[in-house]
Amino acid sequence: MTESRRDFLKKSGGCALGMVSLATQMHHLGTMSAIAQRSLEVNDAATNYKALVLLYWSGGNDGNNLIVPMHNDASVSNYAAYAAARSAQGLALPTTGTGALLPITVPRMGGLEYGLHPSLGPVAGGINNGIHDLWGLGKLAAVVNVGNLARPMTKAQYQSNSVLKPYQLFSHSDQVNQSQTSISGTQAFTGWGGRISDQMTGVGPLIPMITSIAGAQLFTAGQTTLPLAIADSNTTLANVLHPVGFGTNPPTGTNLARFNAFNQLRQHDLLTSNHLKAASHVTDQAIAADNAFQTSQETVVPFPNTSIGRQLRQVARLIRKRTDLSVTRQIFYVQVGGFDTHTNQLAGQTNLFTQVSQALRSFWDELAAMTVVGGDNMQEATTVFTLSDFNRTFNPAGSGGTVGSDHAWGNHMLVMGGAVNGGNFYGSKRPDGTGDYFPTMTFAGPDDVDSGANARGRWLPTTSVDQYAAKLAQWFGLPQDAATLNAVFPNLQYFSGANSALDFMQLP
Template identity: 45%
Template sequence: MTSISRRDLLSLGGCAALGLFARSAAASRLSAMAALAEPLAPTDYRALVAVFLAGGNDSNNMVVPVTGYAAYSAVRSAAGLAIPQAQLLGVTPPAMGGATFGLHPELSELHALWGQGKVAVVCNVGTLVEPLPTRADYRNAAKKKPYQLFSHSDQQGIWQTSRADTRVQTGWGGRIADVLACANPGAILPMPISVAGINVFAQGVATRPLAVPDSDTSLSNVFALSGFSSSAESIARRAAFDAIRGQDVHLPLVRASNETLQQAVDIAALFGTNPTLSPDRFSGLSTSISRQLKQVAKIVKLNRDSAGLGLNRQVFFVQQGGYDTHQNQISEQAALFDGLSRALSAFQLTMEDLGYGDRVTAFTLSDFSRTLQPAGSGSGSVGTDHAWGSHHLVVGGAVQGGNFYGVNGPNGSIFPSLVLGDVAGTSDTDSRGRWIPTVAVEQYAATLARWFGVSDANLPAVFPNLHRFAPADLGFLSPPGSGLPGCA
């Protein structure tokens, strides 16, 4: 028999797993969260799906006022950046007093879901340390502002951590998983799963996410343990591989490594079958965002059908890149929105096929919006620069859809006035149309978290700065504020 060292065995079995799976090395931290997480599982299922639009989505062209189109057109038409009014997909939000708006023409699938009451728009959301109701507040040096405004990496981090006052190592998806660990008692699979690599959003104090590739990789191959066969030698080698993970567990690093490897082995067993979606609503879709959401759908289905999983709460993270449209915005954003709209619609239809249409809620995040004032000119090259507050989409059967949500700004409306500079009632930071957010990331996220089952008592553990903003729940999900029994 070939001699194999302990190190060889670990690297052999772990090569596929360790690159994809990160788990807490500090099991003792679990006890810190134990007081928050009580062992009573709910019987329902809910999932949150964060869709990160990386690069800073220009939401000024995602949701356009039709009533008041002239103000928008006055800034964007000459440079070739305005979406023609006739192409907009009209919506009439009850919150807006009869004013009409239009979605970007490439969002037609989401527009159809809007008509079915399954899509809502949350207006002018952004990173905030404290409320900045007016331009004067923004310019007041005594008022706290988010660190590194307009910087991609910093603002992406803040959107994912919900901490605009300081850098932290945990995200709000992971912290939700921390406080709701009680929802998935004895679970092998972590609550947060990323299909877009490791990110801070899904990191908790005690929770570490699972990262899986998109649907181009079968779930049964995600943690496939290669190098073992049915030969006697291989069986003996596998037995040694299993036994060796029980050794040296008094050494913290070895124990952590063993636990990580064991968890990968356990998950490989759970992922042993690759579920098929029937009907396949993703047929014909080939974009990255569609493959990521398809993988999420397959995991949701596997969890639904597998007694070995049985998770009651799941948090997913997917990402669509390419939104940093300093140039060529018209064509590039159209292509991105087309992919996003089709993928989100296919995902929602799949959830309905699974009977989970109102149990899974997808929502967008993004670094920031972009300047209303164009950068450059000419429809072939015009773009926009980094800005701040942006509109976001929430999709799902539990969404109180077909409406806009938000907090009134200086114009008395939840939707910002599209007027540049220092004009009464506007919220431009300078003169290029960078809207000061009227909704903090915390409020947006807390609304999702409350629907997901985080109790009011646990909200401060997830969102330490939430108390600075009102209301804590924007009301776009139903039933709002359904705290999870046993997790309070």
């Protein structure tokens, strides 16, 4: 039986990759495999551009110091409860003076005042004002008490083991796996970003829908599509896909002769070999993408020279090339490490949040600079969101200058973008409808999975990663039929959303 060109690419991506990469003499095998998928893209009805950018806080960010109650309303967790838990060991952030929390007003919490970590605003030596003021502008929101869940779960169910739990709770590698796959209770091998790409990838783009600027990541792995993985902005786009062995682009002199000879060789047997047709098409796509990258679309806003600054700058470059690359949908993965703060958390988290906030504000301002009259509003077209392994214990570990915190569970995530319903908290109440969106910050309390004198404040999530991710995917344009949602988020069906307020995105 004669195998079609489409079936060849779909069923033998790895084999095709080996053949194609040899044929084209490309540096990056992953690049060629990713480009190969362009031949089998279907289903993209989108015309307006949209981008999702996942900023992963690797190591388990302490969300308890990211968002802090500044009020002293006794009806909900307040600053007094926070200070009582963290001040004695030196982990509490002050409400006034040096290093004070940055106030935000939260309508969903009755207009009470909360605070963002001080490093999210203007800082000494910074190149911009950070992201704090985006809250008041309605462009920054928080989805609170999010975590890996296989099923909705109460504290009693957790303690009685009567409901399926995420496997290997509090383990870095396992919780990273589950947050990036959105599949808890069992191990998975594709990411929810990759599965969105599987469902939405369409005909025409010169590069894959999904790109990592932080190496190979499970989040980007699909079943039928593969990601592009490239370096940060220290590598120019002109060098990302450039073929090896042909000198400058376009080739000249003897390199041009070599390139022409190579193209002549590619013509042999193309009329009879589906495999060679597919390989030749991939080569054409790679060359076309490389040509698109040769025309500079450099950023105009200064970015900090940090790892996350360089990653987001590279994302901005790719977004600037969207028209040349014929893309209408893109997903990006960037990452900041160092959040496993068992010790020295105050200084460590301050430094990390400074890097994150400065880079995000540069990215935000760059998106504004991309917007042209009559074209896409790139701030509205781009949404940045955070994920992390897990939260950290409310009860500190150690004391003094080395104080830190240990592995916990439910955490707070930030979402930034022009299509975000910003300036508010979003989330879910407990499955029985009790409580509030923000967890009760009480040791052995209703949101702490532990009981007794040794309870440390590990919040039981009330919003699953599935629910959080599904809302982002809905804004991105993922079809909302049951079959598609089940393919991308197989556990979403167990979360009714009856006690949820997750309208943090402006939907069409």
